[in-house]
Amino acid sequence: MQEKLLNLQEAALNEIKDAQSIEQLESLRVKYLGKKGEITSILKEMGKLSAEERPVIGKVANEVREALESSINSKKEELKALEQQKQLASEVIDVTMPGKVFTVGKKHPITQIIDEVTEIFMGLGFSVAEGPEVETIENNFDALNAPKDHPSRDMSDTFYVNSELLLRTQTSPVQVRTMKNEELPIKVISPGRCFRYDSPDATHSPMFHQIEGLVVGKDVTMAQLKGTLDNFVQKLFGDATKTKFRPHNFPFTEPSAEVDVTCFKCGGDGCPMCKQEGWIEILGSGMVHPNVLRNCGIDPEIYSGFAFGMGVERLAMLKYEIDDIRLLFENDMRFLNQF
Numbered sequence: 001m002q003e004k005l006l007n008l009q010e011a012a013l014n015e016i017k018d019a020q021s022i023e024q025l026e027s028l029r030v031k032y033l034g035k036k037g038e039i040t041s042i043l044k045e046m047g048k049l050s051a052e053e054r055p056v057i058g059k060v061a062n063e064v065r066e067a068l069e070s071s072i073n074s075k076k077e078e079l080k081a082l083e084q085q086k087q088l089a090s091e092v093i094d095v096t097m098p099g100k101v102f103t104v105g106k107k108h109p110i111t112q113i114i115d116e117v118t119e120i121f122m123g124l125g126f127s128v129a130e131g132p133e134v135e136t137i138e139n140n141f142d143a144l145n146a147p148k149d150h151p152s153r154d155m156s157d158t159f160y161v162n163s164e165l166l167l168r169t170q171t172s173p174v175q176v177r178t179m180k181n182e183e184l185p186i187k188v189i190s191p192g193r194c195f196r197y198d199s200p201d202a203t204h205s206p207m208f209h210q211i212e213g214l215v216v217g218k219d220v221t222m223a224q225l226k227g228t229l230d231n232f233v234q235k236l237f238g239d240a241t242k243t244k245f246r247p248h249n250f251p252f253t254e255p256s257a258e259v260d261v262t263c264f265k266c267g268g269d270g271c272p273m274c275k276q277e278g279w280i281e282i283l284g285s286g287m288v289h290p291n292v293l294r295n296c297g298i299d300p301e302i303y304s305g306f307a308f309g310m311g312v313e314r315l316a317m318l319k320y321e322i323d324d325i326r327l328l329f330e331n332d333m334r335f336l337n338q339f
């Protein structure tokens with residue numbers, strides 16, 4: 001039996017020496033030292049031995065067990081170190097390799113203008129209102145005093161979705177939503193996308209942006225409209241900028257005016273930018289029509305309001321001297337990166 005144990009030890013030590021992985025080593029441990037392992041099964045036969053032989057064999061068995069255990073442990077350390085080395089070698093970082101270039105995006109010029117205008121009006125105490133791009137015909141036209149036969153409803157420049165909905169042709173319907181839903185006094189601007197059935201050319205795009213403004217309360221006057229817009233254009237185009245109110249017609253304002261500013265390129269002397277006129281048209285405005293107030297449940301005998309609306313693309317094209325509106329929507333980074 002002693003010989004059996006010593007043969008076993010020799011075989012086991014050889015196998016342990018040749019083990020290639022920690023898993024393999026573990027299965028050797030089970031094979032030799034486990035509960036159902038080979039040493040255990042030899043020891044089970046100890047009952048057959050004589051009383052003199054038993055302690056001798058017991059001692060040998062313990063020595064074999066200890067020898068195997070320590071051999072397994074040191075092999076385990078060896079394999080662990082080897083695996084770590086392998087991992088380090090495979091994860092080597094080449095610090096001389098060029099890094100990845102991350103191109104950081106930037107705000108589109110349209111967004112830049114909207115942000116700039118919004119910030120100016122927030123400084124004047126306005127808050128921002130939003131409305132949906134798919135709007136009711138009621139909010140886009142009827143409530144804004146443009147009844148069924150009104151030219152601004154012309155099929156040719158409006159995208160109708162069905163008999164009640166359309167893609168809004170202007171941000172003015174946000175006026176209606178705000179007046180119907182918010183408490184007075186109201187002082188909001190509303191930037192957003194608008195749509196008209198226009199063929200794209202250098203100055204037209206079927207999708208464009210507007211910024212609407214609305215102030216409603218007691219004793220709101222045209223003088224306040226002029227003061228507000230003067231303040232706005234001076235902040236946007238420079239302190240020396242002057243405004244000119246030209247009479248106009250919009251269905252939802254009375255009186256209505258188009259507003260020109262002194263050309264920010266030549267200061268009003270006349271240059272190619274302003275087509276030698278010294279003035280540049282930038283927005284439409286007026287006093288909210290009593291019919292519109294009434295349509296929104298506001299008594300025009302007690303309250304009054306002013307409104308204005310401007311085209312964002314137009315402002316961007318003026319400010320950045322862009323001569324074709326389509327460039328703004330082609331999203332060519334070579335173009336956009338200039339702003």
Ligand code: DAH
Binds near residue numbers: 308
């Ligand atoms: N909605 C007008 C348009 O698209 C612009 C406009 C003019 C808005 C006068 C207004 C306003 O609020 O008072 O042409």
